[in-house]
Amino acid sequence: xxxTYSHPSSTWRKNLPRFWQYLILSLFxxxxxxPIVIAIFGALxxxxxxxxxxxxxxxxxxxxxxxxILSQESFWxxxxxxxxxxxxxxxxxxxxxSLAAFVFARLEFRGKSLAFNLLTLGxxxxxxxxxxxxxxxxxxxxxxxxxxxxxxxxxxxxxxxNILILRGFFMAIPAELxxxxxxxxxxxxxxxxxxxxxxxxxxxxxxxxxxxxxxxxDLLVPLVVIDKDILWTLPLGTMQFQxxxxxxxxxxxxxxxxxxxxxxxxxxxxERQIVSGLTAGALKG
Amino acid sequence: METTLASSNDWRAQQQAHFRRxxxxxxTIVLFLAPAFVLFLVFVIYPILQSVYYSLFNWKGFxxxxxxxxxxxxxxxxxxxxxxxxxxNGLLIVALSLxxxxxxxxxxxxxxxxxxxxxxxxxxxxxxxxxxxxVITAIMWQSLYNPDPERGLINALLxxxxxxxxxxxxxxxxxxxxxxxxxxxxxYFGLHMLLYMAGLQNIPAEIEEAARIDGxxxxxxxxxxxxxxxxxxxxxxxxxxxxxxxxxFILIWIMTKGGPVNASEVMATYMYRFGxxxxxxxxxxxxxxxxxxxxxxxxxxxxxxxxxxxxxxxx
Numbered sequence: 001x002x003x004t005y006s007h008p009s010s011t012w013r014k015n016l017p018r019f020w021q022y023l024i025l026s027l028f029x030x031x032x033x034x035p036i037v038i039a040i041f042g043a044l045x046x047x048x049x050x051x052x053x054x055x056x057x058x059x060x061x062x063x064x065x066x067x068x069i070l071s072q073e074s075f076w077x078x079x080x081x082x083x084x085x086x087x088x089x090x091x092x093x094x095x096x097x098s099l100a101a102f103v104f105a106r107l108e109f110r111g112k113s114l115a116f117n118l119l120t121l122g123x124x125x126x127x128x129x130x131x132x133x134x135x136x137x138x139x140x141x142x143x144x145x146x147x148x149x150x151x152x153x154x155x156x157x158x159x160x161x162n163i164l165i166l167r168g169f170f171m172a173i174p175a176e177l178x179x180x181x182x183x184x185x186x187x188x189x190x191x192x193x194x195x196x197x198x199x200x201x202x203x204x205x206x207x208x209x210x211x212x213x214x215x216x217x218d219l220l221v222p223l224v225v226i227d228k229d230i231l232w233t234l235p236l237g238t239m240q241f242q243x244x245x246x247x248x249x250x251x252x253x254x255x256x257x258x259x260x261x262x263x264x265x266x267x268x269x270x271e272r273q274i275v276s277g278l279t280a281g282a283l284k285g
Numbered sequence: 286m287e288t289t290l291a292s293s294n295d296w297r298a299q300q301q302a303h304f305r306r307x308x309x310x311x312x313t314i315v316l317f318l319a320p321a322f323v324l325f326l327v328f329v330i331y332p333i334l335q336s337v338y339y340s341l342f343n344w345k346g347f348x349x350x351x352x353x354x355x356x357x358x359x360x361x362x363x364x365x366x367x368x369x370x371x372x373x374n375g376l377l378i379v380a381l382s383l384x385x386x387x388x389x390x391x392x393x394x395x396x397x398x399x400x401x402x403x404x405x406x407x408x409x410x411x412x413x414x415x416x417x418x419x420v421i422t423a424i425m426w427q428s429l430y431n432p433d434p435e436r437g438l439i440n441a442l443l444x445x446x447x448x449x450x451x452x453x454x455x456x457x458x459x460x461x462x463x464x465x466x467x468x469x470x471x472x473y474f475g476l477h478m479l480l481y482m483a484g485l486q487n488i489p490a491e492i493e494e495a496a497r498i499d500g501x502x503x504x505x506x507x508x509x510x511x512x513x514x515x516x517x518x519x520x521x522x523x524x525x526x527x528x529x530x531x532x533x534f535i536l537i538w539i540m541t542k543g544g545p546v547n548a549s550e551v552m553a554t555y556m557y558r559f560g561x562x563x564x565x566x567x568x569x570x571x572x573x574x575x576x577x578x579x580x581x582x583x584x585x586x587x588x589x590x591x592x593x594x595x596x597x598x599x600x
């Protein structure tokens with residue numbers, strides 16, 4: 001056993017597999033980037049170039065496509081709509097889920113397990129199954145063609161998973177802390193507001209980050225709720241843009257890459273929160 | 286006498302304080318649960334119950350539902366060849382995900398392991414497609430799959446090989462599901478790899494160390510130590526992957542609309558076509574209920590089958 005450390009051929013035996021490891025992993029990195037790079041290449045070409053040589057590097061790059069999209073008011077309106085929906089949904093999810101998770105993690109009452117089981121039943125109703133029924137209810141309530149319609153549905157279908165995640169985090173906070181706070185005359189609300197929430201900030205930001213990604217990328221709910229172009233969100237606009245400019249592949253590429261920028265930026269800044277939220281949700285849930 | 290009076294007053298005050306606290310706590314419980322419950326009941330439970338009702342009617346969405354047809358919609362769905370094709374396609378995606386996508390993710394997670402220099406870099410890159418929206422993913426891949434080798438990169442590379450002809454990809458009924466599966470793998474393998482990496486992180490290094498000292502080789506280490514200890518994570522990813530596969534919609538709708546000739550139809554595209562395109566709302570509601578029952582049965586069967594000892598929990 002010990003010889004493996006001193007044996008001269010050991011570096012060979014150790015580094016050769018490592019070479020293959022890096023080779024394979026790099027190959028996958030290339031595969032990941034391929035569609036993205038091709039889209040960026042396309043976005044930087046004129047329509048003529050796109051037809052004559054669609055996937056070669058754009059030399060020289062033409063930034064006109066981006067300029068054209070950015071100078072259209074509709075792009076900024078979509079961006080604003082997406083931002084509004086994302087902020088609304090995230091605020092709603094963080095508020096409703098942290099309140100409910102606190103009750104389930106820390107307070108006792110009759111029917112608690114029944115209430116909890118009812119809420120987690122939502123995990124069985126994915127939005128894809130429920131979208132038609134939900135559409136009918138929104139129609140009855142007059143919430144079609146209304147950004148609030150998107151927000152409430154996104155929040156409602158994010159509740160179960162996020163309550164489960166937050167409840168796990170809240171239960172991990174020592175009970176002695178609660179007793180001490182109560183002895184000092186703190187109410188349940190005081191404990192929640194002044195002690196639990198500040199302690200659970202990493203969990204809250206993980207939940208917020210996950211909700212932001214889900215809301216920002218969601219197409220299904222806006223697709224059925226909105227048909228006025230003034231209320232399109234970015235994914236909905238991207239889909240419509242493709243339908244409208246299907247022939248102008250360079251413009252479609254420009255639009256697609258541009259609408260990916262916010263998501264990528266967000267990923268760079270919030271990778272840690274997204275990752276911890278996903279692993280907590282999957283490994284606990 | 287006086288002391289007992291005082292103490293009983295004291296006791297009463299305490300009792301009052303206790304009741305006040307109890308009432309306050311109850312108020313907190315009601316107020317705190319209210320937002321989640323109202324949203325959940327109004328936008329999740331009520332719609333589902335209502336659509337059970339509508340699924341019994343022949344209803345095109347205008348006026349009240351009056352044309353009661355009993356279970357006819359359900360009979361229609363279950364005897365529709367296209368719906369059966371959609372279920373089959375869903376199961377095909379599940380099978381491919383479990384046999385190809387998850388092992389690939391696991392292999393890559395094991396390759397990156399605990400200590401490969403640059404592991405965070407690889408994780409960041411591999412997970413990136415997860416944050417791209419499905420719309421963006423679908424449009425990007427659509428252009429790669431373009432059947433014209435002058436336009437689509439995949440065909441352009443393919444025709445470089447002598448004797449190989451360009452393929453129709455998404456336009457070929459025999460190939461369209463495989464093409465869709467490649468896109469799904471591109472988008473989601475990073476998620477599963479991430480979960481496996483987190484699971485590996487939870488396995489104490491000492492256990493593998495001990496096995497190695499006992500003379501286990503790499504294969505034994507993998508089959509007897511690492512994989513069993515990763516059992517919980519593997520079960521979770523199997524569940525997520527299968528349920529996710531059954532619910533695919535946006536990617537397929539944008540790339541193929543379920544075509545060519547229903548070759549890539551899945552349950553959600555079928556429901557969307559009848560519910561939102563043709564506006565057969567009664568029929569669409571029945572499809573939604575069937576989908577829900579399929580997911581529910583799957584969840585229950587899975588939970589029953591996957592109840593296995595949690596090795597890591599017992600360490």
